């Protein structure tokens with residue numbers, strides 16, 4: 001097993017650090033944010049991620065996982081350093097690499113002996129060489145090192161299982177020595193024959209963007225199909241169910257909704273288009289997916305306005321679901337944000353409920369009434385909108401909800417609810433791509 005430093009304690013760094021400790025490595029997760037590090041040391045994980053508390057606690061208990069703000073000291077004592085800092089979107093879709101650059105600098109300054117430097121953060125293709133040059137410049141030849149691209153494929157809400165049982169591990173490197181070391185780091189996965197893709201750095205960096213952009217294209221494709229089904233009388237549920245029976249298509253990521261959000265798809269699709277444009281390549285398909293995703297958010301407000309017979313002014317609306325997806329408290333790029341903006345412009349009184357994301361959305365929309373249950377949120381409202389695919393909404397008691405509402409009007413933007421049941425209870429309702437199903 002190896003001594004490892006993980007730079008960055010967000011959901012990639014923390015999940016990867018705790019996971020690598022669980023594989024038997026000795027891991028220190030470091031961050032410049034002292035408050036965040038002391039919170040985590042007190043067992044408080046600063047975001048909701050199912051199973052992460054237990055994974056961290058178990059490995060702190062065994063002494064394999066610890067935390068520090070002294071990045072330099074931790075790097076000096078490590079055999080492998082993972083860069084897991086954030087790479088937010090800068091202007092025109094370009095990724096902001098300042099945190100990556102800072103990490104490279106501190107690694108170079110503390111390169112006391114041979115180390116492998118693995119980048120987990122999603123970085124533009126070619127960044128591996130950028131990191132190599134920063135470390136070389138700051139290490140002044142003190143010791144040798146090798147660079148690896150080791151992108152993560154973690155989904156928020158499923159990050160722990162995605163790390164512990166990955167579909168594949170991608171390793172990009174030009175060094176046999178680095179490859180041997182990283183195989184030791186991931187030894188349990190090698191033993192259970194997890195597929196390993198060993199390639200060069202830029203190919204590994206490309207695999208990450210290619211995967212995320214394809215998933216975004218798939219979502220935009222099914223959203224556009226759903227919009228067509230609304231107009232041609234087809235049922236998108238049956239369309240996608242039949243499509244999924246073709247193994248080449250699969251059932252995954254064929255659920256229409258209000259548009260994709262999160263800290264990855266919006267950023268990674270734009271970053272990929274930007275990188276391609278810099279190399280004179282036009283990614284029409286990915287650009288179309290980005291445009292279709294923006295359109296889908298306006299489709300939600302258009303369908304709600306139509307459902308309300310163009311009379312939304314000063315109405316009371318319940319918004320069920322605030323997070324960009326279920327099983328997370330993350331509201332970054334959530335499609336609920338443009339909806340709340342639209343409702344505010346209409347002077348609507350909004351009552352919102354999300355099992356986990358109320359607090360985070362309240363930072364952006366303090367004037368919304370945040371409720372602690374479905375029943376509290378729908379009480380006396382003129383309409384309800386289901387925006388996040390939480391199981392709790394899938395299974396809610398529609399008869400009870402109907403009784404509590406002022407008007408039985410509902411927009412199911414995730415197709416969670418049975419149109420037949422909504423009809424039977426007397427709802428006037430909309431969904432996505434199932435307008436013919438009653």
Ligand code: UDX
Pocket residue numbers: 152153154155156157212215219252253254255256257258259260261262263264265324325326
């Ligand atoms: C994504 C990738 O899945 C993951 O591999 C990568 O490492 C990080 O980015 P994440 O953004 O956490 O993960 O969530 P994901 O489950 O991919 O969903 C992204 C968005 O697409 C969410 O807004 C979700 O609601 C939406 N979505 C997903 C759909 O609208 N329909 C679907 O069928 C699936």
